[in-house]
Amino acid sequence: MPLLNEQDAAFLRKRFAEELEHPVRLVFFAPSVGGIALPGEDVEMVEYTRRILKDVTGLSDRVTLEEHSVASEPEVAAAYGIARTPATAVVGAEDYGVRFYGMPAGYEFATLIEVILDVSRGRAPVSAETAAALAALPGDAHLQVFVTPT
């Protein structure tokens, strides 16, 4: 059963149809895929995250889901710089380095949707001043934003 109600799904389908530019891949990393849960693995949280992502990819042909296991595909996890799970890399025409760690539920569901749209456009909705300041950065900046779903 989908987690999104029909009204929300219809709204998001329309937004995706109108606003998506490049296709977006949601590259999802679970501790393991199928089979036996690993020690310390929160199976429910991982499964719930997978269901949310499946619902989202059902809204547009241009948003697709790839699933990987950190345990059995460590080389893929390393290629995406994934150190913990559940993790979702949001990848557009390029990999802009956007990673979502944890379950995109509650308020953070909206964040996931906006991130998908930004990655699809290949640009964030920032001011010209911000864009210029960031373009002139002398080095890389790694931002970790801690949030909660409420």
Place this chain on the structure above:
Amino acid sequence: MEASEFPSLAQQYNVYAVPKTVINEVHEVVGAVPEPQLVRAVVGAVTPPAAG
């Protein structure tokens, strides 16, 4: 980064309120600050301090 799902990480970065942004592991911005303020923090984190 869902703070409640990664408690050891939240503890490592002293996350007591959200949102909290950690830049290059050591610089911190607490709260949903205006865009120019976040940009200043990012620029400050990346730019080496001026000599002298």
